[in-house]
Amino acid sequence: AQTVTQSQPEMSVQEAETVTLSCTYDTSESDYYLFWYKQPPSRQMILVIRQEAYKQQNATENRFSVNFQKAAKSFSLKISDSQLGDAAMYFCAPNQTGANNLFFGTGTRLTVIP
């Protein structure tokens, strides 16, 4: 069974600053995908970024980037130039092999301070 650990239940960041959310996971798979989703107060889950485990290059999407360390099974999310709209719960989620079922961590609540 997979386990996902998000050790920071809450984080805060000043507007325009940078923040890093951590995630570690455990899997016996060698080929898998990892995702970060955000869930704002509206409760709509929104895909932030995706990383293929076979790729060494870290994924980047505009202000969002990951630091993926496969050997350490670590998958952190860096948000640069934080904006008020970034305030949300952030979930790390590896995808189990064999089907489209995400295994979510407990989430990190990010507050952006104006």
Next chain:
Amino acid sequence: KAGVTQTPRYLIKTRGQQVTLSCSPISGHRSVSWYQQTPGQGLQFLFEYFSETQRNKGNFPGRFSGRQFSNSRSEMNVSTLELGDSALYLCASSLAGERLEQYFGPGTRLTVT
């Protein structure tokens, strides 16, 4: 393209009743997954349907069931509702294949009294 839609958005049921939730995926998406979100258990995978077949199932009792139609729309059913079934039920769709991005609907908030 229209996003994933879920109906109804809010639902109040009494313990012992049954409920059916509906999910319409993004056009062209053939995989539909269902998740339950509660404050205590977090986000948990219920099941996934692909081409009208259940491809994978999470660790939920048999009271939770689902199906998928030929147009990829999916329904989930919960029979003999319990208070603990109160949750936000999220549906997500993705293109054919595995480990692709899943796009979520707004969810159905179920309250069991």
